[in-house]
Amino acid sequence: xxxxxxxxxxxxxxxxxxxxxxxxxxxxxxxxxxxxxxxxxxxxxxxxxxxxxxxxxxxxxxxxxxxxxxxxxxxxxxxxxxxxxxxxxxxxxxxxxxxxxxxxxxxxxxxxxxxxxxxxxxxxxxxxxxxxxxxxxxxxxxxxxxxxxxxxxxxxxxxxxxxxxxxxxxxxxxxxxxxxxxxxxxxxxxxxxxxxxxxxxxxxxxxxxxxxxxxxxxxxxxxxxxxxxxxxxxxxxxxxxxxxxxxxxxxxxxxxxxxxxxxxxxxxxxxxxxxxxxxxxxxxxxxxxxxxxxxxxxxxxxxxxx
Numbered sequence: 001x002x003x004x005x006x007x008x009x010x011x012x013x014x015x016x017x018x019x020x021x022x023x024x025x026x027x028x029x030x031x032x033x034x035x036x037x038x039x040x041x042x043x044x045x046x047x048x049x050x051x052x053x054x055x056x057x058x059x060x061x062x063x064x065x066x067x068x069x070x071x072x073x074x075x076x077x078x079x080x081x082x083x084x085x086x087x088x089x090x091x092x093x094x095x096x097x098x099x100x101x102x103x104x105x106x107x108x109x110x111x112x113x114x115x116x117x118x119x120x121x122x123x124x125x126x127x128x129x130x131x132x133x134x135x136x137x138x139x140x141x142x143x144x145x146x147x148x149x150x151x152x153x154x155x156x157x158x159x160x161x162x163x164x165x166x167x168x169x170x171x172x173x174x175x176x177x178x179x180x181x182x183x184x185x186x187x188x189x190x191x192x193x194x195x196x197x198x199x200x201x202x203x204x205x206x207x208x209x210x211x212x213x214x215x216x217x218x219x220x221x222x223x224x225x226x227x228x229x230x231x232x233x234x235x236x237x238x239x240x241x242x243x244x245x246x247x248x249x250x251x252x253x254x255x256x257x258x259x260x261x262x263x264x265x266x267x268x269x270x271x272x273x274x275x276x277x278x279x280x281x282x283x284x285x286x287x288x289x290x291x292x293x294x295x296x297x298x299x300x301x302x303x304x305x306x
Contacts, residue, residue: 021208025067028205031196032064039180041191042150044074048191049148051139052080052106054095054214056206057154061194063209065152066104080106081142083135085113091214098212109142136184143188151183155192157249158199162230164252170226174260176252 036042050065052058062080069078082095092108099106113134120130143151155177164176179195182188194202206213237244257265 021205024201024205024208028060028064028197028201029067032193033068035179035196036068036193039191039195041180041193042072042074042076044076046076046149047147048076048078048150048152049139049143049146050078050080050152051154052082052095052099053154054082054212055154056202056211056213057156057194057199059209059211059213060197060202060205061152061154062104063205063211065193066102078104079146079148080104081139081146082106082108083113083138083142084108084110085131085135086110087114094212094214107142107146109138111138113138140183140185140188149189151188151190153190153192154194156194156197156199156202158231158234158245160192160195160252161234161245161249162227164248165230165233166226169230 042048048065050058050062052062062078065078069076080095080099084090084092096106096108111134113131116134117131139151142148160177164174167173167175177192177195179192181190183190234245260266263269
């Protein structure tokens with residue numbers, strides 16, 4: 001095979017990767033924009049603090065929000081914040097160098113939470129829960145100091161699903177991650193613009209964009225066993241039944257309180273016949289699979305298949 005043939009194949013491969021990357025970016029921007037609009041996550045004049053851990057998810061979040069900001073009809077500011085927890089081996093220069101090249105305002109907060117966690121958590125035990133609580137409190141304080149009106153986190157669709165099943169199987173609650181909520185201290189609005197995005201797409205996007213990824217295993221801790229089990233379960237379902245994860249995710253936005261059992265959400269005690277037909281009444285024996293999804297669900301499913 002000639003050198004010219006090899007060069008032609010290399011050019012063809014590069015063009016294919018470029019087209020693939022453009023298509024993926026277009027889809028991610030569309031569904032991220034949809035989540036922002038569906039939950040009114042960002043308003044005109046907001047100062048959005050993007051929590052940047054150095055992982056693929058937060059890198060993707062910052063990248064997409066920067067593009068959306070340049071195209072949006074409203075005006076909002078972004079500031080990237082990284083918490084340097086003094087983990088052994090943490091490459092402290094990577095994110096400042098990268099963010100400086102991007103030209104985005106950023107703040108590096110240095111707090112030795114690693115020593116606190118090592119002191120309080122027994123050797124071999126999972127430190128993620130305590131680490132997360134410490135990190136959350138620090139980030140809330142930093143948001144106040146920076147004048148941030150919104151705190152953006154990089155949780156994606158698969159994080160939301162895993163949390164739902166963790167609460168279902170181990171906590172006995174129908175609870176997941178909200179795309180938008182008020183923080184624990186009641187003073188901040190936390191948003192998750194990647195709520196509709198699949199983790200696999202973020203991983204692919206990070207690879208195509210060449211983000212400087214910093215692994216989350218520098219402290220030697222491992223992902224919570226139960227959360228890992230939920231991810232493996234969802235991945236296995238998706239392999240065996242493609243589309244099941246998205247169907248379950250859609251269900252989180254189509255709750256019917258009258259067909260559950262929470263008296264705080266529906267007045268079962270006060271329920272009386274009205275004599276008028278109720279289109280949302282007793283569907284216990286209906287084939288739920290024949291029920292048409294809402295327009296927003298259909299639109300999201302098309303985005304996933306695009």
